[in-house]
């Protein structure tokens with residue numbers, strides 16, 4: 001059986017502007033509006049940045065290469 | 067969207083601020099919102115009336131929405147009262163289809179379609195039809211219908227099966243393409259569908275009807291723009307989404323901060339029963355935000371029981387709405403304060419081409435159950451009992467004596483069943499899953515369309531989870547098949563109770579499926595009884611059963627795999643029995659009002675034995691032959707229940 005997938009969260013330098021915790025991480029999320037690449041505080045969930053991610057997230061279309 | 071600034075509630079806006087924000091006063095915005103709601107309901111009613119396909123006509127397997135223009139990020143603002151698995155996916159489905167096609171390539175009178183689960187969720191049978199609404203050459207909104215087509219090609223007639231291995235076996239995948247261009251049909255698109263699917267003669271008039279309903283929707287949106295002005299209508303589209311976001315934020319704020327883990331399990335995929343699939347969700351709640359992480363969820367299944375990210379997101383939104391505040395309008399704004407962390411390649415975030423989704427609502431429903439599992443302990447009295455967990459879908463086909471082909475889809479399995487109980491009362495007994503919302507096909511229609519006789523469709527006794535409020539009763543359905551048939555059966559939740567108890571209530575028992583084979587092409591002389599001694603002569607299809615008697619035995623029985631035969635071949639005269647799971651109870655069973663237990667015995671939801679065993683209530687009399695003279699033995703009940 002294939003191992004259960006886990007979402008990696010890449011550590012980011014800096015502290016949270018809301019709670020001050022040095023626990024910022026970068027990872028993709030899906031929310032209103034689809035995929036976002038976010039940097040969030042892992043203590044209070046404050047979003048330090050949110051940028052639109054690829055339209056279909058991890059799924060790539062060959063036709064995008066046309 | 068999560069930010070550092072505290073957001074202002076709509077209710078805290080002054081009248082001037084409201085009007086500046088939404089370009090209409092509060093009263094007008096409410097009127098426009100309700101008029102747009104009328105638009106999608108009018109489209110729905112008209113389509114229901116005109117549809118030929120039984121799954122539209124009898125199941126209400128479609129939904130209508132209005133979404134905003136590209137500069138509103140296509141937010142879904144208004145939805146019909148129908149399938150939540152469709153509605154939840156439609157914000158992303160519309161955006162992804164239009165963005166890929168290019169909004170600049172759309173013109174008045176166009177209808178864009180797409181059915182790719184990877185681009186918009188659901189399965190290939192559910193085709194999205196979207197029509198731009200133009201004002202002065204600019205797109206100001208989209209009216210949309212998503213509707214299940216009775217067939218979309220693939221290896222199984224009708225599509226419903228857990229046994230298909232990949233995207234290619236699943237059916238035809240349609241990328242965003244025009245089906246009407248300036249209201250003229252695009253012949254190549256129609257041909258692509260008809261050349262790759264069955265029952266085209268039934269699909270064609272339904273396609274024409276949907277085109278009519280999209281034109282109706284567009285016309286009615288225009289009427290509102292003419293009457294109230296474009297700015298007010300566009301403002302209202304934002305207002306309805308903001309309302310959902312506001313109310314979800316308030317509901318989330320009422321949940322104590324913390325990390326909550328939940329899980330729920332699907333029995334097996336369609337290949338074999340060597341793997342069961344568990345959905346894990348970790349909910350991290352802080353202030354007015356919540357994050358749901360699916361890490362640890364089983365890898366995607368080997369056959370088409372998976373779902374995609376859009377369906378997972380839908381299930382999360384439905385679960386939070388049901389548990390925290392069912393009054394929250396279901397729009398794009400539902401997810402504004404909700405982040406889904408979704409590693410690729412799980413059962414509920416499957417990747418093409420191997421991770422095929424067909425029975426998608428079963429996988430996403432398992433996520434919904436996992437969210438209940440995570441939050442119920444936190445919610446205390448507001449916890450909600452589980453439902454029957456799976457539509458136990460049936461799909462059969464065969465030939466009549468005259469050689470004509472018949473098919474029967476989603477009618478004769480355990481598609482309908484109970485909900486769990488809540489603090490407000492007992493669970494309903496015959497409805498559809500939490501993440502669905504549709505109709506029950508009439509028995510007369512089922513028997514008219516296919517060579518089948520529905521023999522039983524009844525509440526099974528002692529199957530509602532015991533509680534101060536009782537879970538809904540499981541449904542037992544017997545169907546007699548008059549010709550030889552190939553039957554596909556897809557029950558997914560028979561190993562562990564899906565109808566979990568809440569706030570001290572007990573779970574509902576699990577169901578099963580059996581086939582009683584016909585003899586010499588003939589059925590049984592009488593109804594098959596519902597006692598345990600009838601099953602020894604059956605062919606078990608699913609459930610945890612005693613090896614010898616083949617009756618239910620949840621503690622010591624062995625699991626029977628629904629995919630043990632890819633298609634169950636039955637001879638004429640065979641009877642299929644499908645028993646669903648029971649709904650979960652709420653609150654301690656011994657706290658149930660004895661008069662309610664008496665009524666349950668009177669109505670045969672609970673047996674005399676069950677009343678004593680599960681509720682500590684002693685009922686005297688004969689419920690079947692003398693129901694009006696049943697009574698409670700107060701002294702014996704007090705003795706059983708002990709000191710209060």
Ligand SMILES: [Zn+2]
Nearest residue numbers: 016019041044
């Ligand atoms: Zn923080």
